[in-house]
Amino acid sequence: MPKALVVGAGVAGPAVATLLTRSGWDAPVFEARSEPDPFAGLFLNVAVNGRRVLSTLGFAERLLSDAHPAPRMAMWSGRGKQLxxxxxxxxERPEDGGVVVRRSWLHQVVREGAEQAGVKITNGRRLTEIEHHDDGVTVRFEDGTEETGDIVIGADGVGSAVRRYVAPDVVPTFSGLLGSGGFARVPGLEPTPGFQHFVFGARSFFGYLVRDDGTVYWFANLTADAPPQDRSGLVGSGATSADWLERLRELHSDDPAPVPQILAATEGPITVYPIFKLPTVQPWSRDRAVLLGDAVHATSPSAGQGASMALEDAAVLAKELQANDFPKAFQQYEAARRPRAEALVAYATGIDKQKRVSKSRIAVAIRDLMLPIFLRKAAGDHSTDWIFDYEA
Ligand SMILES: Cc1cc2nc3c(=O)[nH]c(=O)nc-3n(C[C@H](O)[C@H](O)[C@H](O)COP(=O)(O)OP(=O)(O)OC[C@H]3O[C@@H](n4cnc5c(N)ncnc54)[C@H](O)[C@@H]3O)c2cc1C
Structure with a gap:
């Protein structure tokens, strides 16, 4: 039985391991975290192209049992004017609109689904080294253990250790935006069925939705010159979660309701993380190692496609490995995926630019004047259908 060593139990790892297991591979998954993190990230959009892969896996129904359907997005200026x-x-296909789920719920559904399909997932195994042989590959972990297989699949996210082997010169760079957010309950705030709301605040970009049970999911994108120094935890630069929340309350104090109210009602720890850009990785594989998901084309959360693209990669890589030996399977996979991934990254980078807040009041005023024109055009056109109509 061929053996694929899968590194990373986020989205792409358990998904590709499930599909490979079904086609006769041994595909164990090794995850750095010692246990699943229920607060891993915030929430994310799962688009219809990603849901198609989840349906193939048989995981879609469970995911949707705890999701907020959000086929439309409402944009507001920092003065409360609907843009x-x-x-x-x-x-014009709201039934195929995006759904919003907690990131930890998506991870849980995919991980538990994989385990039910017979995939063995081992926590506490942080990959540090890859050694290629003519007839196989050995991976070594921080705890001193090692494993041998036929190929290694790097599904280990934007800070990928497998990528350091495949493309040592590729280093993520800071996008100029920090992601932050949390959860709250605001008495009297009505649910927003079918919608997410986005506010182009004067000093920071804010998004929120209210689930039917009254839970508010919110995020803010702060413009920053450099990422916080300490990337290990929720917050950096010595600032605590409470410090960041205070800063956000101040930055959004002039924004329209319910933004200040949501921030005032937030009690728990909030997440703050730098959003990184990844230079083009070329090629996506080396020897017996291949990359997928954020490890090879980290996509800004702005496009709402990071998880869906990771799922598409998993489907295409598994299909190619079923049909071909490596390295042909790796080459075919890359040929099928690279143009789409690069187009999507470029699309997301364009959205990031709109979110970055200019220090010039004139630039903000021009943006607020121009956006309604762009949005009216975007409301009815089919220019982004290529993202959603893809069949992995
Ligand atoms: C903190 C955070 C918050 C995010 N929030 C959002 C959001 O709000 N909205 C949105 O659209 N997207 C968000 N994203 C992006 C989105 O989660 C990803 O695009 C998507 O999960 C990609 O899936 P993946 O499987 O490629 O990587 P991931 O889901 O990141 O999974 C990678 C896995 O590999 C593990 N790992 C890393 N290094 C090693 C190693 N050396 N050895 C073994 N295992 C390793 C990690 O612990 C992780 O479990 C966020 C990402 C992060 C990191």
Whole structure:
């Protein structure tokens, strides 16, 4: 039985391991974390192209049992003027719109689904080294253990250790945006069925939705010159979660309701993390190692496609490994995926630019004047259908 060593139990890792197991591979997964993190990230959009892969895996129904359907996005200026609404999905097909789930719930559904399919997932195994042989590959972990297989699949996210072997010169760079956010309950705030709201605040970009049970999911993108020094935890630069929350309350104090109210009602720890850009990785494999998901094309959360793209990669890589030996399978996989991944990264980078807040009041005023025109155009056109209509 061929053996694939899968590194990383986020989204792509358990997904590709499940598909490979079903086609007769031994595909154990090794995850650095000692246990699943229930607060891993915030929430994310799962688009219809990603849901197609989840359906193939048989995981979609469970995921949707705890999801907020959000086929439309409403945009607001920092003065409370509605700039427009746009579809969060293919134009004129709200049934195929995006759904918002907690990131930890998506991880749990995919991980537990994989285990039910017979995939063995081992926590507390941080990959540090890869050694290639003519007839196989050995991976070594921080705890001193090692494993041998036929190939290694790097599904270990934006800070990928497998990528250091495949493309040692590729180093993520800071995008100029920090992601932050949390959860709250605001008495009297009505649910927002079918919608996410986005506010182009004067000093920071804010997004929120209210689930039917009243839970508010919110995030803010802060513009920053450099990432916090300490990347290990929720917050950096010596600032605590409470410090960041205070800063966000101040930055959004002039924004329209319910933004200040949501921040005032947030009690728990909040997440703050730098958003990184990844230079182009070329090629996506070396020897017996291949990359997928954020490890090879980290996509800014702005496009709402990071998880969906990781799932698409998993489906295509598994299909190619079923049909071909490596390295042909790796080459075919890359040929099928690279153009789409690069187009998507470019699309997300364009959205990031709009979110970065200019220090010039004139630039902000021009943006607020121009955005309604762009949004009206975007509301009915089919220019982003290529993202959603893809069949992995
Ligand atoms: C903190 C954070 C918050 C995010 N929040 C959002 C969001 O709000 N909205 C959104 O759209 N997208 C968000 N994203 C991006 C989104 O989660 C990813 O695009 C998507 O999960 C990609 O899936 P993946 O499987 O490629 O990587 P991931 O889901 O990141 O999984 C990678 C896994 O590899 C493990 N790992 C890392 N290094 C090693 C190693 N050396 N050895 C073994 N295991 C390793 C990690 O612990 C992790 O479990 C966030 C990402 C991060 C990191």
């Amino acid at each position: 427009g609404t746009v579809p969060n999905g293919p134009a």
